[in-house]
Every structure is written in C-alpha cells, then in structure tokens.
Amino acid sequence: MTLEMYLLLSAVLFSLGLFAALSQRNLIAVLIGVELMMNAASLNFMAFNRFSVTDPATGQVFVLIIIGLAAAEVAIFLSIILNLYRQRHTIDAESITELRR
Amino acid sequence: MTVELIVVSLFVVLAVAGGVMAARSRQILYNIIGLGISLFGIAGLFLQLGSPFVAAMQLLIYIGGIVVAIVFAMMLSMPMAIDPPARSLPKTIFAAIGSGLFLAGLVGLLNNTTFETRPTAGDEAWAVSRIGNALLEHYNLVFEALSVVLLLAIIGAILIARRDRTPA
Amino acid sequence: MDTTTLILATTFAPFAGFVIAILFLHRSPQLAQVVVTTSAAVALGGAVQLWLNGPAEPLRYLWFTSGAIDLYFGFLLDGLNLMFGVAVALITLCVIVYSIGYMADDPSKTRYFALLAFFEWAMLSFVYAVDLLQSFIFWELVGLASFFLIGFWYQKPSAAEAARKAFLMTRIGDVGLLIGVLLVMMTAGHFDIPGLLDPDVGLVTRLAPATLTAITLLIFVGIVGKSAQFPLHTWLPDAMEGPTPVSALLHSATMVAAGVFLMARLYPLFLAAETTRSVILVVATITALLAATMAMVDRDIKKVLAYSSISQLGFMLMALAAGSLFAGVFHLITHALFKALLFLCSGLFIHHFATNDLEQIGRSGGRGMRLTTIGLLIGGGALAGVPPLSGFFSKEEIFAALGHGGGSAFTIAAFAAAFLTAYYTFRMIFLVTVPDRIEPHTADDHHEGSAEPWTMALPVVVLSLGAALAGGWGDKIAAALGVEISHHSIGDMLPAIGVVAAGVVLAWLDFGRGDRAGFLTRIPALQSLFSNGWHIDEIYRAVFVRITGWVATLLHGMEVKGLDGGFDRFGVGILGAGSGSRRVQSGWVQFYGGCAVVVVGAIAFYVGMGG
Numbered sequence: 001m002t003l004e005m006y007l008l009l010s011a012v013l014f015s016l017g018l019f020a021a022l023s024q025r026n027l028i029a030v031l032i033g034v035e036l037m038m039n040a041a042s043l044n045f046m047a048f049n050r051f052s053v054t055d056p057a058t059g060q061v062f063v064l065i066i067i068g069l070a071a072a073e074v075a076i077f078l079s080i081i082l083n084l085y086r087q088r089h090t091i092d093a094e095s096i097t098e099l100r101r
Numbered sequence: 102m103t104v105e106l107i108v109v110s111l112f113v114v115l116a117v118a119g120g121v122m123a124a125r126s127r128q129i130l131y132n133i134i135g136l137g138i139s140l141f142g143i144a145g146l147f148l149q150l151g152s153p154f155v156a157a158m159q160l161l162i163y164i165g166g167i168v169v170a171i172v173f174a175m176m177l178s179m180p181m182a183i184d185p186p187a188r189s190l191p192k193t194i195f196a197a198i199g200s201g202l203f204l205a206g207l208v209g210l211l212n213n214t215t216f217e218t219r220p221t222a223g224d225e226a227w228a229v230s231r232i233g234n235a236l237l238e239h240y241n242l243v244f245e246a247l248s249v250v251l252l253l254a255i256i257g258a259i260l261i262a263r264r265d266r267t268p269a
Numbered sequence: 270m271d272t273t274t275l276i277l278a279t280t281f282a283p284f285a286g287f288v289i290a291i292l293f294l295h296r297s298p299q300l301a302q303v304v305v306t307t308s309a310a311v312a313l314g315g316a317v318q319l320w321l322n323g324p325a326e327p328l329r330y331l332w333f334t335s336g337a338i339d340l341y342f343g344f345l346l347d348g349l350n351l352m353f354g355v356a357v358a359l360i361t362l363c364v365i366v367y368s369i370g371y372m373a374d375d376p377s378k379t380r381y382f383a384l385l386a387f388f389e390w391a392m393l394s395f396v397y398a399v400d401l402l403q404s405f406i407f408w409e410l411v412g413l414a415s416f417f418l419i420g421f422w423y424q425k426p427s428a429a430e431a432a433r434k435a436f437l438m439t440r441i442g443d444v445g446l447l448i449g450v451l452l453v454m455m456t457a458g459h460f461d462i463p464g465l466l467d468p469d470v471g472l473v474t475r476l477a478p479a480t481l482t483a484i485t486l487l488i489f490v491g492i493v494g495k496s497a498q499f500p501l502h503t504w505l506p507d508a509m510e511g512p513t514p515v516s517a518l519l520h521s522a523t524m525v526a527a528g529v530f531l532m533a534r535l536y537p538l539f540l541a542a543e544t545t546r547s548v549i550l551v552v553a554t555i556t557a558l559l560a561a562t563m564a565m566v567d568r569d570i571k572k573v574l575a576y577s578s579i580s581q582l583g584f585m586l587m588a589l590a591a592g593s594l595f596a597g598v599f600h601l602i603t604h605a606l607f608k609a610l611l612f613l614c615s616g617l618f619i620h621h622f623a624t625n626d627l628e629q630i631g632r633s634g635g636r637g638m639r640l641t642t643i644g645l646l647i648g649g650g651a652l653a654g655v656p657p658l659s660g661f662f663s664k665e666e667i668f669a670a671l672g673h674g675g676g677s678a679f680t681i682a683a684f685a686a687a688f689l690t691a692y693y694t695f696r697m698i699f700l701v702t703v704p705d706r707i708e709p710h711t712a713d714d715h716h717e718g719s720a721e722p723w724t725m726a727l728p729v730v731v732l733s734l735g736a737a738l739a740g741g742w743g744d745k746i747a748a749a750l751g752v753e754i755s756h757h758s759i760g761d762m763l764p765a766i767g768v769v770a771a772g773v774v775l776a777w778l779d780f781g782r783g784d785r786a787g788f789l790t791r792i793p794a795l796q797s798l799f800s801n802g803w804h805i806d807e808i809y810r811a812v813f814v815r816i817t818g819w820v821a822t823l824l825h826g827m828e829v830k831g832l833d834g835g836f837d838r839f840g841v842g843i844l845g846a847g848s849g850s851r852r853v854q855s856g857w858v859q860f861y862g863g864c865a866v867v868v869v870g871a872i873a874f875y876v877g878m879g880g
Contacts, residue, residue, distance in 0.1 A: 001109055001113075004211060007211055007216075009116065009146075011208060012117060014203070014204075015204035016121060016123070017120070018196075018199065018866060019199075020124035021859075021862065022195070022196035022200065022859050022862060022866065023192060023195075024124075024132075028129055028171060028178070029129055029132045031171065032133065036124070039140060039163075042159075043146060046146070046152065047150060050150045050221060051216070051218045051219070052216060052218050052219050053219070056221075056222050056231075057231040061232060061236055063147075063155050063158075064155065064158060064236070065243060065244075065247055067158060067159065068247050068250075068251060069250065071254075072251050072253075072254035073254070074167050074170055074171070075170070076261070078170055078174040078262075079258040080261055081174055082177055192859070195863055196859075198867065199867045199870055200870070202867060202871055202873075202874055203869065203870035206871075210873060210876060238334070239335070240335070241334065241335045242336075243335075245333070
C-alpha cells in the first residue's frame with residue numbers, strides 16, 4: 001500500500017467519525033465518533049512516519065501521546081455522561097440544551 | 102496476490118466496516134462493537150506500518166481500556182430495553198452533508214498534493230528503545246505535560262462523577 | 270553553613286511545615302501552629318543569614334531538557350532578591366505569630382496555618398527564582414494560595430465569590446504574562462534570568478525595539494493583574510473578605526508586590542523599552558489617583574487600606590517607569606512594612622470591636638487600645654509620608670525620580686496623589702482616635718481575655734519599629750541594588766512636606782472636629798462616584814453582557830437565515846422559547862459543531878479543488 005492509500009483510508013475514517021459525532025443522539029455514540037476521528041489522525045501519523053520521516057520514533061511518539069490523551073478525554077467525557085444521567089435520566093444530545101440559557 | 106496484500110486488505114476492510122457500523126447504527130451496543138472492530142483493523146495496519154509496539158499499545162489501551170470503559174458507561178447509563186429514538190432526517194442529512202464536504206475536501210487535497218517519500222529507515226531505528234529515548238529526551242516536555250493532563254483528568258473525573266452527599 | 274544549605278532551608282522549611290501540617294496535624298491545631306511558626310522562623314533565619322553573606326553566584330539545577338531548551342530550577346542570589354526575601358520572611362513570620370492570637374477561636378486553624386506556610390514557600394521560591402519559567406510557576410502558586418486564603422471562610426458566599434473574582438481577574442493578567450514568557454523563550458532560547466538581563470549578551474542587545482516593547486508590555490499585563498493596577502484593580506478590595514492577617518500578608522505587603530518585584534527583577538528590559546515605560550507611567554498614575562479617591566470615602570477600615578495599597582503600588586510602578594529602580598524598590602520595602610503594620614492594627618480593632626466601620630471603632634473607644642493606636646499612628650504617618658517616618662523618604666525619592674524622568678504632568682499627579690493619601694490616611698486616624706462621641710459599649714462586645722494579647726502585640730511592635738526606621742535604610746538598599754543615590758537637601762523636601770501637611774490639615778478640619786462629614790459630602794456627585802469605585806465593576810458587567818448579546822444576535826441571524834425551516838423541530842422550539850437571549854440560540858451543541866464543520870469542509874473543498 002502506498003502513502004496515498006493510507007491517507008485516503010484515514011480521511012474516510014475521519015469523515016465517518018465526524019458523521020457519527022454530528023448525527024448520533026446518544027452521547028456515548030458521539031464519543032465513539034470522536035474516538036474514530038482520533039484514530040484516523042493516528043493512522044495519518046503512522047503512515048507519514050513510515051513513508052516520509054527519517055527518524056521513525058517521531059510518529060510513534062505522537063501516536064502514543066494521542067492514545068494517552070484519548071484515555072484522559074474518555075475518562076472526563078464518561079464521568080460527565082454519568083453525572084448527566086444521574087441528574088436528568090437521559091443522555092440524549094438533543095435534550096441537552098443548557099447552552100441556550 | 103500475495104498473502105501480505107490479503108492480510109492488509111482484510112485490515113482495511115475491518116477498519117472501514119467497523120467505522121461504518123460505529124457511525125451508522127442506532128443501537129449503542131453495535132456502535133461500540135463497530136468501534137472495537139475498527140480499532141482492531143487500525144492496530145493491524147500499525148503492525149503493517151512497521152510498529153508492533155504501537156499496535157500492541159493500541160490493542161491494550163484502546164480496546165482493552167477505553168472500549169471497556171465505554172461499555173461500562175453504557176451499562177450504567179442507558180436502560181437497554183428501551184428502543185433508541187429515531188434520528189431526525191434533516192439532522193442526518195445535515196451531518197452527512199457536513200462530513201461529506203469534509204471528505205471531498207480531504208480527497209481533493211490528497212489529489213492535488215504530491216508527497217515527498219523517503220526510504221524507510223533500517224530495523225534498528227524502529228527499535229522500541231528508540232521510542233523510549235525520544236519520549237524522555239526530545240519530547241520530555243510533552244511527556245510531562247501529558248502526565249499532568251492525565252492527573253487532572255483523573256481528579257476531574259472523580260470530582261464530576263462523585264455523588265453529591267448533601268441533598269440538593 | 271554554605272549557601273546551598275541555607276537557600277534550601279529558607280525555601281523548603283515552609284514547604285515542610287505545610288506538608289506536615291496539612292497531612293498529619295488536622296486533629297492538633299496547636300501543634301500545627303508550632304510547626305508552621307518554627308518553619309517560618311527557620312526561613313527568616315536563613316533569609317537573614319543569606320542577606321548577611323551578601324550576593325552569591327546563582328545556583329542552577331537542571332530540571333530537564335526538551336529539544337534545545339534546558340529548564341533549570343534554581344536560586345538567584347543578588348541584592349534585590351536577598352533583600353526582598355528578608356522582607357517577605359520577616360512579614361510572614363510576624364503575620365503567623367499574630368495569627369496565633371487572631372485565629373485563636375477558629376475551628377480550622379490547621380488549614381489556615383498550612384496555607385500560610387504554603388504561601389510562604391511559593392512566595393520565597395518566586396522571589397529567589399533563577400529561571401523565568403520557574404518564576405511563572407511560583408507566581409501561579411502564589412495566586413493559588415491567595416485564592417485559598419481569600420476564600421478561607423468559604424461558607425460565606427461573599428468570601429467564596431471574592432476568591433473566585435480575585436482568581437479570575439489575576440488570570441486575565443497571567444495570560445499576558447505567559448505569552449510574554451513564551452515570547453522570551455522564542456527569541457532568547459532560554460529562561461535564565463541573569464542571562465536574559467546580561468548587558469553584553471542579554472535580550473536587550475539581541476531584540477528589535479518592537480519585539481522588546483511587545484514582550485515588556487505582555488509582562489506588564491501580568492503585573493497589572495497581580496499588583497491590582499487599573500483596569501484590573503477591582504479584585505483587591507473584595508479580597509478583604511479573607512482573614513485580616515491574610516490581607517496584611519498577601520494583599521498588601523507581599524503577594525500584590527510580586528508584580529512590582531517582577532518589574533524590578535527584569536528592570537533592564539523595561540529600561541530599554543521606552544514605549545512600555547510610558548504606558549506603565551500612565552496606567553500607574555491613573556491607578557494611584559483613582560484608588561486614592563476611592564479610599565477617601567469608604568467607611569470600612571480594611572477597604573480604605575486596600576485602596577491605599579492599590580494606590581501605593583501605582584506609586585512604585587510610577588517610580589520604576591520613570592527610570593528609578595531605587596525609588597521603586599525603596600518604596601516597595603517601606604510600604605511592605607507599614608502596610609502590614611496598618612493591617613495588623615486594623616485587625617486588632619476588628620478583633621476586639623467586631624466591626625469594620627471606622628466611626629464605629631472610634632465611638633467604641635478605639636483609642637483605648639494604646640499599643641494599637643500607637644501602631645496606627647506610626648503606620649498611618651508612614652503611609653501619609655510624615656517625616657521622619659519611612660514612607661516620607663521613599664515617597665520623596667519617587668518625587669525626585671519623577672522630576673528627573675517623568676515629566677511635570679506626572680510629578681503634579683504624584684503630588685496630588687500624595688495629598689489625597691495624607692488626607693484619607695488621617696481621615697482614618699482621626700475617625701478612630703478622636704470620635705465625635707464615645708459610646709461605652711456593652712459587656713458582650715468584649716472578647717475573653719486581653720484586647721491585645723502578646724502574640725498580636727509583638728508583631729505590631731516589630732513592624733512599628735521597622736515602619737518608623739526603614740527610612741534610614743536607603744543607603745543599604747541602594748548598595749544592594751548597586752546604584753548610586755544622591756541625598757536630598759531639606760530644601761528639596763519642602764514640597765513633599767507641604768503637600769503632606771496640607772492633607773493632614775484638611776483632614777483635621779473635616780474629621781478632627783465638627784460633624785466629621787468631610788468636604789466630599791458637599792459634592793454628592795463625586796461622593797457617589799468615589800464610593801461606587803467609579804462604577805468600574807458595573808461598567809464591566811454592562812460591557813460583557815452587551816458583547817455576549819451581540820454575539821448571540823449574530824448567531825441568531827445566521828441560524829434563521831441559514832436554516833430557514835430545515836430544522837423546523839428545533840427552529841419552532843427556538844422561536845417559541847420565549848424572550849430575550851433565550852430565543853437567539855438553540856443550545857443544541859451538535860448544530861454548532863456542524864456549522865463549524867460545514868465551514869471548514871467548504872474551505873477544505875475549495876483548497877482541495879485547487880482554488
């Protein structure tokens with residue numbers, strides 16, 4: 001596989017994640033979309049790392065850091081979801097319109 | 102058709118199919134399974150791209166940790182018996198237009214760009230110890246910042262999810 | 270002991286005190302007091318010994334290397350740091366000892382003393398920092414300590430609110446400071462303070478004037494926040510919600526002075542940036558005058574002192590901006606002493622009479638507390654600039670500096686501010702010591718025991734001596750800074766004396782006799798303007814609400830025009846949702862995100878198609 005094919009795959013995955021994040025009603029599904037997008041970015045890093053970087057440690061470090069950040073993000077996101085569910089008994093993205101106030 | 106090509110194609114198919122499943126299904130359980138499949142495919146591609154270590158980390162942390170955490174959140178938050186509400190059509194169309202535009206833009210960019218490729222570095226440059234050295238030397242500041250972020254995330258998660266002891 | 274041991278003892282003794290107290294001594298507040306007091310005494314001993322040893326080579330320990338940048342953790346030991354270190358350690362110890370009496374009845378004493386130790390650690394580490402990033406880290410920690418201590422009585426909504434306000438206001442400034450520090454790193458490639466200030470290879474020699482101006486202005490934004498200068502000054506009066514010893518320590522003598530100290534620390538950079546100094550001069554002058562007018566009308570003794578702190582900090586920055594490092598630092602030191610003294614005295618009054626009101630304190634027999642009244646007279650005299658107390662000499666230096674490098678308008682403004690200072694200080698003194706009538710207060714006003722226990726009296730005595738005598742330390746301070754000073758003749762000092770005398774006389778005419786009303790009551794417009802703090806808080810509220818409204822209207826327009834019924838479910842909900850700002854936003858996050866994505870996608874599409 002060439003670099004361009006990997007990049008194309010990554011673009012497809014990213015758009016899928018974007019679609020999920022924008023269209024899903026369940027907040028957990030929105031989170032899943034975000035995860036997909038992050039993985040698309042990881043894939044991009046790894047592809048460039050393979051094909052056009054002299055020191056291959058660089059891209060791998062980036063991907064590891066992305067994984068770490070994703071873990072932090074998931075922890076916060078899930079705790080927010082749990083709290084939301086406890087308070088309002090729903091995690092439907094459309095019923096959460098607090099920003100309006 | 103070499104075996105390698107078949108394996109890679111399999112991974113690509115897994116990644117995309119999983120992604121579609123994660124993005125399209127209304128059932129949260131299928132979303133999660135789709136994410137897991139997609140992540141597995143991507144981990145395979147990492148392996149193909151020469152980094153067994155990162156692939157292993159992807160499997161361990163992402164699938165072993167993050168996906169499992171999401172499963173827990175699902176079990177804690179959503180009554181499984183309830184049929185998920187339908188998505189409104191305009192919203193789905195809007196999201197499709199947005200992400201479709203984005204995809205088209207990315208593909209166009211890919212089309213118009215020529216990427217400079219270099220020969221792949223030797224096996225020794227791909228050693229895991231090189232990653233460790235890079236993390237603790239050149240990327241030390243990033244590493245430290247990430248550790249702080251993780252700590253804050255832990256504290257924040259505890260604070261947010263903690264049950265309020267005083268009656269509201 | 271060698272320097273390394275000393276400096277480590279000085280900075281880490283308070284830290285050890287904090288850790289021990291917060292972790293192990295929750296059940297035994299008495300022991301926590303002892304531990305924290307001991308650690309503060311050790312810190313003071315170390316700081317004094319370092320000062321006696323004189324300037325030494327900076328100590329640097331490599332923290333880590335990231336790319337081409339080495340981050341050091343270390344201690345800079347030159348005259349300015351050593352001197353301010355002693356001042357901080359001395360005042361902190363005084364305040365801690367004083368707090369033993371002041372907080373005797375408080376249920377969470379351990380937390381209080383632990384936080385004081387935490388503050389001292391952060392402040393001393395900031396003062397001695399060798400690395401600009403290290404300075405910034407401890408600068409933030411000092412802010413954090415301030416947040417905790419203002420909100421110490423967090424059960425009180427006003428205290429919690431004040432703590433939040435102080436934290437946010439200073440954060441606004443710190444954004445500027447952080448950008449400035451990062452700019453320094455980008456241009457110089459390191460954070461080492463002596464290296465940055467070096468006259469041969471330092472920042473000044475390398476940078477274009479415009480870059481230097483940008484860096485110094487950004488750092489000044491941080492100083493504006495920390496030192497409560499106009500327009501970010503509004504947090505300081507509210508910060509008086511904390512316990513009074515905390516106000517003495519953080520919000521007058523040490524923490525708010527950190528901004529002025531930072532400017533003195535990086536003085537060569539500011540000296541080279543002409544434009545920045547003009548900006549600082551204007552801002553500081555406005556602050557000095559504005560805050561002085563507010564202090565003229567407030568009845569709360571702590572608020573008067575808070576406004577006067579803002580005003581005096583403005584004085585220091587004026588001196589620094591006018592080109593005299595010595596005058597600014599001299600006033601910094603004397604102000605730290607006499608303002609801490611004034612706050613401790615006010616704390617004694619508040620503790621005994623359980624009121625912050627000036628007239629109430631006077632009528633309840635404030636002058637009956639002999640020692641406190643003497644302290645108030647010395648501190649107030651020094652603040653007003655009565656010769657031969659310390660404040661007179663440092664202010665005199667500021668006038669001289671402004672005469673040299675400030676221009677006549679600023680000199681006049683400084684004299685006006687000094688006149689107002691004398692007026693409001695003696696208004697406070699007269700209201701407390703010569704009230705219009707004495708109301709013998711009822712027995713239940715009395716606390717158990719003495720009105721002036723020795724733990725609270727001793728710091729007052731120590732600081733009184735300092736505030737009275739510090740005027741004679743000019744030569745030592747100048748020597749520590751390595752600058753030449755010229756001595757002024759009596760003739761040069763006459764205008765300053767005259768201004769102070771005029772202020773005192775006017776205060777006597779208004780508040781020493783008659784109805785104690787003050788001339789401002791005859792000008793109701795000014796009276797209300799001053800007592801509402803020039804309405805600056807209201808203006809902020811109005812402006813921010815207005816801007817939010819505009820943004821909301823804009824979004825509303827986009828939503829209505831851009832969607833036009835496509836989202837009827839939400840659109841109907843939006844339009845029917847009611848009046849005001851509620852109507853203009855749907856609050857539906859995915860729509861906002863979607864709009865952003867469509868715009869980005871369109872741009873990507875355009876670029877991708879080779880546009």
